[in-house]
Amino acid sequence: SDNFWSVQKYFVHVSTFRNRSILHLTLYFASGTSEFGHCYRSYLSFFSFLLQINCVTFPLPGEGPEQQLLKPNEWSYCDYFWTDKKDPQGTTSVAGFEVLLQKQLKGKQMQKEMAEFIHERIKIEEEYAKNLSKLSLSPLAVQEEGTLGEAWTQLKKSLHDEAEVHLKFSNKLHSEVEKPLLTFRGDNFKKDLKKYDHHIADLRKQLASRYAGVEKARKALADRQKDLEVKTQQLEIKLSNKTEEDIKKARRKSTQAGDDLMRCVDLYNQTQSKWFEEMVTTSMELEKLEVERIEWIQQHLRQYTTLRHETDMFNQSMVEPVDQLLQNVDPAKDRELWVKENNTGEVRPVDMDI
Numbered sequence: 469s470d471n472f473w474s475v476q477k478y479f480v481h482v483s484t485f486r487n488r489s490i491l492h493l494t495l496y497f498a499s500g501t502s503e504f505g506h507c508y509r510s511y512l513s514f515f516s517f518l519l520q521i522n523c524v525t526f527p528l529p530g531e532g533p534e535q536q537l538l539k540p541n542e543w544s545y546c547d548y549f550w551t552d553k554k555d556p557q558g559t560t561s562v563a564g565f566e567v568l569l570q571k572q573l574k575g576k577q578m579q580k581e582m583a584e585f586i587h588e589r590i591k592i593e594e595e596y597a598k599n600l601s602k603l604s605l606s607p608l609a610v611q612e613e614g615t616l617g618e619a620w621t622q623l624k625k626s627l628h629d630e631a632e633v634h635l636k637f638s639n640k641l642h643s644e645v646e647k648p649l650l651t652f653r654g655d656n657f658k659k660d661l662k663k664y665d666h667h668i669a670d671l672r673k674q675l676a677s678r679y680a681g682v683e684k685a686r687k688a689l690a691d692r693q694k695d696l697e698v699k700t701q702q703l704e705i706k707l708s709n710k711t712e713e714d715i716k717k718a719r720r721k722s723t724q725a726g727d728d729l730m731r732c733v734d735l736y737n738q739t740q741s742k743w744f745e746e747m748v749t750t751s752m753e754l755e756k757l758e759v760e761r762i763e764w765i766q767q768h769l770r771q772y773t774t775l776r777h778e779t780d781m782f783n784q785s786m787v788e789p790v791d792q793l794l795q796n797v798d799p800a801k802d803r804e805l806w807v808k809e810n811n812t813g814e815v816r817p818v819d820m821d822i
Contacts, residue, residue, distance in 0.1 A: 614802030
């Protein structure tokens with residue numbers, strides 16, 4: 469009835485979804501005694517409860533019920549990347565979801581750089597093994613004799629054995645550390661991230677479109693309300709020959725504008741809820757991917773340390789025979805052996821007798 473529309477007011481409705489409270493742009497009507505002109509002013513005050521950032525509506529600080537984290541005490545992605553933020557230059561906004569995607573891309577780059585680091589480590593090992601092997605064939609001090617000569621020969625041999633150990637170490641580094649780091653999440657990974665990006669971006673575009681529809685409907689209601697107020701005032705002070713039928717017609721148009729606004733608001737809320745659901749689901753998927761990446765790298769870096777310890781143990785085993793022979797070096801025995809092989813006679817000279 470006309471009386472019903474003469475007493476309408478607008479309020480904010482708080483909807484709860486998955487343990488989070490968000491202010492929805494929902495309108496409803498309540499009985500009262502105010503004139504229809506008050507309804508639009510109430511509607512305007514309703515918007516003061518909301519903070520709009522790039523077509524996403526948030527409650528103002530201190531307004532509405534306190535929101536609870538979806539995953540308390542976990543610092544989960546799904547709780548901390550809802551608003552857009554300014555880029556370092558402050559010229560454009562970066563969506564929270566885009567920050568999460570950049571984290572994934574950065575992780576991929578870090579993984580690649582770690583593989584490059586291990587590759588350089590492999591090259592050092594290969595070069596070291598090559599030089600050790602070459603040095604083990606050196607003719608230097610080859611003529612050393614006795615127990616010291618045996619120790620020296622074993623030391624040179626240990627270089628050759630150590631070279632083999634380091635070569636095996638480099639081969640294992642390639643197959644068990646470098647290669648897994650390079651091949652973990654291949655080229656399709658970036659394509660998958662783009663799918664996530666496009667999906668969430670499309671939902672944001674839809675949300676922006678719905679928000680524009682709400683603003684358009686709001687303006688249309690404002691225009692209809694202003695027209696009705698003007699006609700009502702003109703009739704009251706007899707400045708116009710407008711009939712009561714004209715007033716009823718203006719009210720019907722205002723009613724239709726109100727209905728259109730309610731429909732636009734409902735569509736906006738539906739779209740924002742869909743975006744919210746997809747943000748939660750997708751951000752938690754990205755969080756899972758990051759955990760997997762870190763654990764994968766951790767596993768293979770621990771394999772690096774394991775191989776390194778094995779190399780040290782093998783090298784130690786190469787040195788032990790050298791240590792044993794060095795402990796057995798006996799200068800007296802070496803002198804005996806050398807004298808026996810190289811003596812020129814044991815008869816000593818005597819004085820000349822006249």
